[in-house]
Amino acid sequence: MARNPLFTVVLATYGRGVHIKPTIESVLDQSFPDFELIVAGDGCVDETELVVRSFESEKIVWCNLPHNTGSQSFPNNEGILHARGSWICYLGHDDIWAPDHLAILAQTIESNEDSYFVVSGCICYGPRESGFYLITGLFDAPETAKDHFFPPSSFAHRRDVIKDIGEWRDPRTIPLPPDEDFLLRAVYCGLHFVSTGRITVHKFTGGHRYLSYLQPCSDEQREMLETLRSAREIALDKIIETAKRTGGYMTLLHTGLTSTVGTFNLERGLRIKGIVRPPLQPLLGRRVIEQTDELRALDWYWLEGTPKPHRWSGPNPRPRLLIPFTGGRARISIEVIATRPGLELNEIGLYVGHRRAVCTYDDFAGLGATISAEISLDSTNHTVLTFETPMFFPYEHYETSDRRYLGLAVADIIIEPIPVTANCATDVVHM
Numbered sequence: 001m002a003r004n005p006l007f008t009v010v011l012a013t014y015g016r017g018v019h020i021k022p023t024i025e026s027v028l029d030q031s032f033p034d035f036e037l038i039v040a041g042d043g044c045v046d047e048t049e050l051v052v053r054s055f056e057s058e059k060i061v062w063c064n065l066p067h068n069t070g071s072q073s074f075p076n077n078e079g080i081l082h083a084r085g086s087w088i089c090y091l092g093h094d095d096i097w098a099p100d101h102l103a104i105l106a107q108t109i110e111s112n113e114d115s116y117f118v119v120s121g122c123i124c125y126g127p128r129e130s131g132f133y134l135i136t137g138l139f140d141a142p143e144t145a146k147d148h149f150f151p152p153s154s155f156a157h158r159r160d161v162i163k164d165i166g167e168w169r170d171p172r173t174i175p176l177p178p179d180e181d182f183l184l185r186a187v188y189c190g191l192h193f194v195s196t197g198r199i200t201v202h203k204f205t206g207g208h209r210y211l212s213y214l215q216p217c218s219d220e221q222r223e224m225l226e227t228l229r230s231a232r233e234i235a236l237d238k239i240i241e242t243a244k245r246t247g248g249y250m251t252l253l254h255t256g257l258t259s260t261v262g263t264f265n266l267e268r269g270l271r272i273k274g275i276v277r278p279p280l281q282p283l284l285g286r287r288v289i290e291q292t293d294e295l296r297a298l299d300w301y302w303l304e305g306t307p308k309p310h311r312w313s314g315p316n317p318r319p320r321l322l323i324p325f326t327g328g329r330a331r332i333s334i335e336v337i338a339t340r341p342g343l344e345l346n347e348i349g350l351y352v353g354h355r356r357a358v359c360t361y362d363d364f365a366g367l368g369a370t371i372s373a374e375i376s377l378d379s380t381n382h383t384v385l386t387f388e389t390p391m392f393f394p395y396e397h398y399e400t401s402d403r404r405y406l407g408l409a410v411a412d413i414i415i416e417p418i419p420v421t422a423n424c425a426t427d428v429v430h431m
Contacts, residue, residue, distance in 0.1 A: 007035040010079030012072040013093035014042040019218035026096045032103035040075035043068030073168035073178040090152035101200040116191035121199035122154035127316040133243040136252040145193040154201045210299040214274030283325035286416040313407035323383040329418040333372040337409040340392035349388035
């Protein structure tokens with residue numbers, strides 16, 4: 001029997017299908033070969049198993065929970081149950097490791113024999129061109145772990161840590177996200193943390209990308225993987241400079257014990273990612289979708305009430321809208337309260353899938369303008385619209401302390417089937 005590896009890599013997954021490929025490839029590309037990879041499905045019912053098995057690598061083990069739990073906790077525990085390595089690593093199913101990630105972890109472990117957790121530097125990327133970066137995992141003092149959060153993709157721990165602090169917990173029973181809860185239990189148990197001092201983790205957080213599970217994509221991951229493979233230099237200095245300027249360098253802190261409703265936190269995350277969605281209904285008449293204040297990742301800021309309830313897009317320059325209706329052809333009218341000063345509305349693009357809609361622009365009630373288009377609704381699922389909008393900083397145009405990166409402010413969305421009967425009623429939908 002082959003000896004046990006130094007590392008077991010646990011990759012929890014759900015709903016990624018073919019898009020998990022770049023992440024798995026980033027593990028198989030590791031220069032340090034002493035590892036096994038356990039891909040643990042959270043009740044996957046799509047093609048994920050076929051994709052994983054297509055690699056035909058003896059290093060890869062596939063397992064799948066009997067039903068979806070909606071959290072990384074249970075597939076992580078399943079992976080640990082089957083682990084043979086003396087150290088456990090985790091990798092998010094939409095994250096990418098640099099080829100020397102495991103090698104640098106191994107070097108740090110060898111030179112810090114008293115450590116139980118080894119943390120590598122990690123860049124959390126916002127959506128493309130959003131200018132959003134969070135950098136964490138770079139520290140000298142072990143007590144940094146008491147205040148700072150490290151994504152699971154960035155750390156490894158001794159396997160016997162589980163005997164000291166217990167398994168990953170059910171998020172419905174705890175006030176904190178399970179990864180934060182896991183780290184803080186280790187901190188309070190007195191386990192020693194050490195940093196590699198190197199950035200080797202590139203994280204494309206699903207929770208920062210609105211509806212990421214409804215419309216999965218791996219373009220960013222594939223691009224990063226190919227950059228790392230080609231040895232093209234990543235502009236780390238520029239990214240670090242940007243993160244420091246915008247307050248994203250070593251500022252990712254634990255949320256603390258301020259929340260008492262774990263179930264709400266889990267539900268909120270599932271809604272942001274598009275796993276849980278508003279009820280789907282046929283479009284039978286004219287409907288009004290009003291803006292509400294649920295979180296929409298980095299696509300939309302909070303709800304504002306003047307001159308009427310609206311939300312600014314940003315910092316993502318390609319924010320999405322979820323339309324909870326099925327049907328055929330429909331006319332959609334989107335009330336735009338404000339945009340960048342001097343911007344022509346026809347500079348804003350509106351897409352249904354990958355197809356740009358033909359839009360018209362009209363004033364409404366002196367409050368702004370309406371962007372209208374005829375679109376095709378999905379016949380069996382929610383329809384996702386995507387804006388493409390120029391961005392701006394308010395402080396560059398006004399005397400204001402507002403430091404947000406803004407696109408456009410959207411109020412009501414009116415949608416009606418084509419053709420529209422003269423006597424159809426108007427209903428209001430709250431999203």
